[in-house]
Amino acid sequence: MQLTGELLIGGDSRFGTNGEIKGVNPATGQTLEPAFGGATKADVDQAAALAHEAFASYRALPYETRATFLEAIAEHIEALGDDLIVRVMAETGLPRPRLEGERGRTVGQLRLFAGVLRDGGFLEARVDPAQPDRKPLPRPDLRLRNVPLGPVAVFGASNFPLAFSVAGGDTASALAAGCPVIVKAHPAHPGTSEMVGRAIQAAVASVGLHPGVFSMIHDSGYEVSQALVADPRVKAAGFTGSRRGGLALLAVAQGRPEPIPFYAEMSSINPVILLPAALEARAEKIAPDFVAALTLGAGQFCTNPGLILAIDGPELDAFVAAAGQAVEAAPAAVMLTPGICQAFSHGVEALVGAPEVTTVARGQKGADGSHTGQAALFSVAGQAFLANPHLHEEVFGAASIVVRCADQAELERVIAALEGQLTIALHLEEADHALAAALLPTLELKAGRILVNGFGTGVEVANAMVHGGPFPSTSDGRTTSVGTLAIARFLRPVSYQNLPEALLPAELKTDNPLGVARRVDGKLKLA
Template sequence: MILTGEMLIGFSALRGTGGDKRAFNPATNSDIAEPVFGMGGSEEVERAVSLAAQAFDVYRHVTLAKRAAFIEAIAENILKLGDELIERAHAETGLPVPRLQGERARTVGQLRLFAKVVRDGHFLGSTIDHAQPERQPLPRVDLRLAKMPLGPVAVFGASNFPLAFSVAGGDTASALAAGAPVIVKAHGAHLGTSALVGRAIQRAVKEQDLPEGVFSLLFGAGRNVGEALVGHPQIKAVGFTGSRQGGLALVRIANARPEPIPVYAEMSSINPVFLFPGALASRAEAIGRAFADSLTMGAGQFCTNPGLVVAIDGPDLDRFIGAAGNALTTKPAQTMLTPGIFDAYCEGTRTVAKVPDVTRVAQGEPAGKRQNSAQAALYVTDAQRLLTSTELEAEMFGPASVVIRARDFDELLKVAEHVEGQLTITLQIDAADHADARRLLPVLERKAGRILVNGFPTGVEVCHAMVHGGPFPSTSNSMFTSVGATAIDRFLRPVCYQDLPDALLPDVLKEANPLGLWRLVDGEFITPTQAVGCVDGLQFATKQRTMNLPI
């Protein structure tokens, strides 16, 4: 596919007039010559949002089968891009080819997951409470609830995942699954990659004969395009993955609107790892080596990177630090995504190193002549220093971490109470640690969206049970996840229909249940069991049975 440097607004490809920009190769520290991308402005935002608003009512009413087929078509079109997509992403990010191949598989997998979610229809939350005209002292009216999409959604591509958290990433996939048109602002670090994936989505919209405003892709230098998108009255929600500064800026814009809207911003997390005495006594060296592998994976450019380690001081903790440090010294410096991210990482490590009573105990191999390449680092200090030094709680976003020595378990608890909200918190425990872990868990449940045991947080499974979210500042809204099937809930709201005639009800709430969905009817879950009808070429059921499930 020939890259033209044009934005995609509906079915059109347009060159922005807000200035020119070339993509950048961080490994060579140089521009990529072709193409030159035209940046957009307020005029392109207005056109894209107008098309999205026009498409909204049509798109949200297409059948679930057609919506699912559209999402699957996006996945297939991404695969059809073949090596061209991987090669372009590699050039723009410096990420290894195997990593990008895995990320493409994850991107396709989460699209297919959301296609299944759409077909299942459970996300609609179909609920019926039949009228009770004979009820005393007052009769009950007929009430029916289903969820509908909020409206057009603005998605900001992330720097660290050019595929899985970008143009066709989790925010886009879940919003499209909810029935919401999407306008993506491409990240400036991977313009060509974004354009290729954008073409794949645009083609799927055409193939499925959907309104052109279902998807648009904008380029923008600086903040103008992003601020215009979030501030536009027709945009009803925002998906963002990036820095705390960037996420909070979007939240402020959204809250200042005449009609405030939700911003689902994944921002800052240092993902503490708590090492318990029993685990350290039995396997300190193995934990240390595995920790070093997790810390340096992808040059540490994961939102779940383990940036803080907390343990009770003693010889076993020394064994962990020694093993982790020895492993880190053999880790090569790795190219970071952009010069800006590399500079921020270097500044972060310098800031930590200047904090009193902080000791750097290990470094990875030096970068040498490699451009924008991060050298891993491990620091050690005590709990009192952490409790009084905000610099140690800042996300370094790279392959660096700080080990905290606690005097005893009570001080470890103080550290747990002190840290900010996190995406993840990890426990390394053995059976002998269960009693202490039980004391710590109530604190961790208040602090994190995912608590894991005897693993490391890098690696976020895309499935129904995953939570990739957490209390502030890890996200701007701890009630939702940006990964997993329930990510769709961010872009839905409930609507209740009172005494609406059956002919006017959405199919999901009609008495005959033509879509054949599980529904909560008069307080009991009900599912069809006998196919007797046909809708859109698929057989559905009207005979029903109940099944006792927890609500």
């Protein structure tokens, strides 16, 4: 595919007139062609108008057609072939196997949502039949299903150029819900974005949908993003990125005359708790696994293990020593953008300079001028961690702090002081079960996912996945941005009272022609 640098507005494309953006190869510092034209507020307005117009026909499609559309997107992305992988590699510095895997995940989640549409469970259909003879008053016929919210704005993430970008989880779940999507492409991978955006455009055309179902704009500033969230025709937004960026857009979403849901996945340090028996049994085995998770993808995962919690003692010393060795051996890793690399470097230097923090180990240093991150492992006493809230903040990249807790009581105080997290991991042996059981109720209130004897970096796209969590890990801990439950973010329930059979949506008609599971008079019934 020949890249044009154009905005994709509905079925059309044109070069944006609000400045230019170019991709940069972070491995070489080389600027990549072509230039991408930035969107104006008029472009946002047109995309929103088209999305609003498309919503009427798009949401009315049979669910089977919507499923076919998601599958068509997956096919069109696959048809981009190796050109896509080559461009993503150039724009992100991420290695081929990772990106091939990420492409598989991206098309996999589109197909997963096709299955969700065919299953129909997302409709949460309910039927309470009339009781005309009930005393003192008859009961009306009541039926309920979920309907889509309306056009959704999606902000592409820098760290998942495929799986959380133009055709990523937010787009897939919003399109599955019946919502047109307007993507604000991440300026770190504009070429990748154009390729995937054109694949979606092609799928829209091949299924014969209203072209306003999908638009994509470029912008490297904030104003256009804010205009997109503020547009009255946009009814929800999905975002993965920094806490500062997420909170700024959240404020726009809440400050509108009609506030809208804004789903930001923002900030998490993903504590890993090493329980005593596990530490005693396998400190030196856990350590390299931890460092592998820490340094995976240059540490640029939302679920990167940024905090280790354990009770102090010789077993923890052994863990720290082994982890330190592994960190020292970790090669310098190209980071996604010069800006991310600089922010990581500043975050690490702040920890190096903090008097209460011990620098355990630094990884290999990259060549001067390269946009590489140098892994870092720190340690700090539990008391000092409790006293300094800055140590609770995410440093995006391969940096982690071991918190040496004086005893179990201090460990519990440290856990209680944690902010909301995407994940919390427990390393445990059977002898730790009693302690783990005591900690679990608190962990459930702190994180969206709790995992045992592993690290949070692999986020399975599944039915039982929660990639979300209490504030500030996300702006809305009642949801997930990964997995089939993500569709619920873009739906709301509507109740229908005494509608004639002819006017009921198919999923609520008495003979259940779509064969969806329904809750009838409070009892769940399969088709």
